Structure formats: structure tokens, C-alpha cells
Amino acid sequence: MKGVAVADADDGFAALWDAHYDDVLGYAARRVDFETARDVAAETFLVAWRRRGDVPEDRPFPWLLSVARNVLANETRRGRRQGRLWGRLRGVREAREPAADVAAAHAEGGRVRAALARLSERDREILQLIGWEDLAPKDAAIVLGCSAKTFSVRLHRARQRLAAVLAEMDTEDQPLAVAVRRSA
């Protein structure tokens, strides 16, 4: 059966598309607006199509995400040059409020999101690959191009820093809550 699967490169690509397009789109949509995410997903698969021979057959998804990550970075750079991606990046930078987000309506979601926004880009990506993309650490390591061991160390530290930021936000919130109560 394996022979059948690889006999036709196009059929293999169709299977790759069916199995992973939605998740690649999800990866992008969690980081930029939905329409740009569509572009990023298409761009990612265009790279995969051109490099069909390079896509690892056993675990293609981390490979696809590593491509998507580069496409996203290019898109962001290009967007900045053109000024059109400004304001479209999903509320992770400069602690901007993701006003229209469903998650923001959720108090806890909004709180975690705000905490993520205060972390470095690297910490954020490490946490999101595990927490949002549901990748195993060894697969997340492939996406970031580091060893599994290095990744596990980085994950541990990123998690600690996230916890620290959340704690810091709790103490910041307190005086504000007091002030509100006084004025009321």
C-alpha cells in the first residue's frame, strides 16, 4: 500500500493538503487576521508543492509549520513595509487589545493573551506551539529548528516566565480595582 501512496506525487500532495491544510491555516489564523492567514496557508503549500520531494513522509506537519513560520515572518516584514499589516497582527505585540476576539470576551483568555503579549517573541512561540498547535515537544523543536533537548529547556523557562508575568499582572490589577471601588 505504501507503494501506491508514493507512486503519484500529485496524489501524495492531495493527501497532504487534505490532512494538514486546516491545521496550517489554524496556525496562521492564530497569529494574523483570517484573510492574511489564508494567504499564508496557500503560500506554505506552494512551497511544499515546489519542494514535494523534501517533505518528510513520516512527519510532514512540523515541516509544514516551519515553512509557515517563515512565510509568516516574510509576510509580516512585507506588511510592515507596505503598512498594511499594521494593526492586523493578532494582539500579541505592544499589548494591544484584540477587541473583536472571542477569546477577549473570556476573562481568562484575555488575561492569558495579555500575559503572552508581554513575553518575548521566542517565548511566546514556544508556548503557543505546545498550547495552541498541540505539538509534541520533539515536533515543536523541528518547527523552531533546534534540538528536542534545547526545546525542553526553553519550554520550561518560557512557562516560568509566563507564570511570573501572570503573577505580576495580578498585583498590578489590585490598586486599579481599589481605585475603581473608591470612585464608585
Place this chain on the structure above:
Amino acid sequence: MMTENVDDVRRMLAPANPYPSGSLAGAGQDQTGHAAYLRVTRGGRRATRRTAVRIGVVGALAASIAAGVTVVQGLGGVDDQGRPRPVVPGLPPGPAANAQVVLGKVADAAQGRASVGPKPGQWTYEETRGTLPVRKDVQSPKTPMKTRVDRVWVRGDGTRLATFEKGRLVESPTGGPTVMPPSSYAALTALPRDPAKLLAWAYQQRAPLEKNDGAFKLLTSIIANNAVLPPAQEAATYRALAMIPGVEVDRNAVDPQGRPALAVSRVAEGWVRESIMLDRATFAYRGFRDVAVKEHHDDQMKIAKGTVMAVGLRIKSGVVDKPGQLPH
């Protein structure tokens, strides 16, 4: 320690995830996803948001607009509402007819047609001449247009597709029979024959468009993207179109070649009139046209009122035994 970290991070981040796992299931097969698939597997180019949506209707045509095409100027005038001005002398533009009545007649004609669907192993063939402005970012009635002819073969079961690329016949998979919009005889046969059910199905399909805009685009794309339709589903499609608010028919329109035609149209997103053109006597599909009826801006493009944004003319269609063959 590792597992603990992983579980902990998943628990902490879950409420902040804007797209929880599985929430985009099926996006690879919807209208935009399928269009992207075709673009990618044909070595296509990056498409802007609007073209990505549009490809659903234009189908194979806009997907691979490439260099080396003929550049022409304009395409005949349109009135304030984007309705093409007749270029046939002595045929003034008439008042819009009652859409339900006219579309009912169109449906009756479709239902009465002999079924000419592909037999197992056969392919359907469609040849379209498409014309689009050369620029995507800024467009006006004066923007030069480019024209190209697309030839597409789709196997009856919907699993394979063939096109000419640089003079070479290239065959590729289609992404399966569930792609949107339905683009094969097998996929069409599976659609509801009941107009109300077909319309309900159209409303259910996910498209990045307002509900009625999406349903009109999807149903007209069924007509425009398929060389051969099963009579029952073709009839149901026209009857379903008649139920969408804002659908208009114009018996005195002209097709992209300037011949008298019946236009079925609707203004989408408040600024673009999308229409399909039918033969006035047989009600066979002839082509489509999208015209900006209002100036439109967004962060990616600026389009002047009166811009003809896309035109397609069906040149030939039918059933053949294998890709590369033309119908008699």
C-alpha cells in the same frame, strides 16, 4: 518534568486560543481552500483576498492568469448600475423582469433538456475566454484588460482535472469530490434536487461573505464552473437563485460578445454587480460579468465605479472520452 510542562502550558493557553483545534476543519475544501489548491498545484501565483474569493466563480480561468496574454482596452459600456449597455442596434435596455417568473422558465427549460452527462471514465470539457484588469490593486474603467482562454477537462467522477499549461496538457488531482464549489458531474448529481433544500445547503457552506452574497456566488458558480450539469440540479439551481433576496433578471442584457442575452444578477457587498448571462432563446449559459457599481476601497485595493472586474465567455463545452479531446 517535561510532561508536566506540556500539560500545564496547554491548560494555561487553552482559553486564549482564538481557533481551538478542529475549529477550521474543512477549510481546505471550501470555496477559498479549493481555489487555493488549484492555484498551488498549477504553480499559480499569489492571489489577493478578493481574487481568492472570486476564483470560485471564475474557476479555472482566473486561477492561473499568467504572463504573455493579450491586452485589450475596455469592453463596451455599462450604465450607472453596472448593467451593460446593449451594443445591438434597435434593442433598448428594458425594465427588469420579474426574477421569479423568468427564472422559473429558465428552470423549466433546463429540466426539459436531454441528459448528456458523462459515462464512467468520460470527462467534461469547458473552454472559457476570460478577461480581467491587468492590475489588482487599483482598477478603473480605463485599466487595461488582459484576456486568456482556458481549457479545462474534469473527469466525471470529479477526481482528476486537466488543463493546458504552456501548450502542455497537465493532469492533476482535484482534491476530491467534496471540493467547493462543486465542479464535477458526480458532485453535482449529489446535490439536492429540491430548490429550497439546495438553497439551505448553499447557506450552510462556509464562505467569507455575507449569507446572501455567498449563496448567490456559490449557486452561480455551479452554473459557470461546470460544462455539463444534470438537468434536475440545474433546474433546482435556478429556482434556488430566484429565492435569494436582491436577485434581478434583465432580458435585454448583452453577453460578453455583445449578443443579446438574459442576465441574472445581484449586487454583492453593496458595490459589485455579479451576473451570469444566458442565451435568450435556449437559456443555455453563455458567460459571466462582474462590474463595480460603486467606488470601492479597502486596505488592498481601490476600484472605481464602472470598472469591469471580470468577464468570462463560454466558448465550448461538452463530454469527451479523455483529456485533450474536444467535443464535436
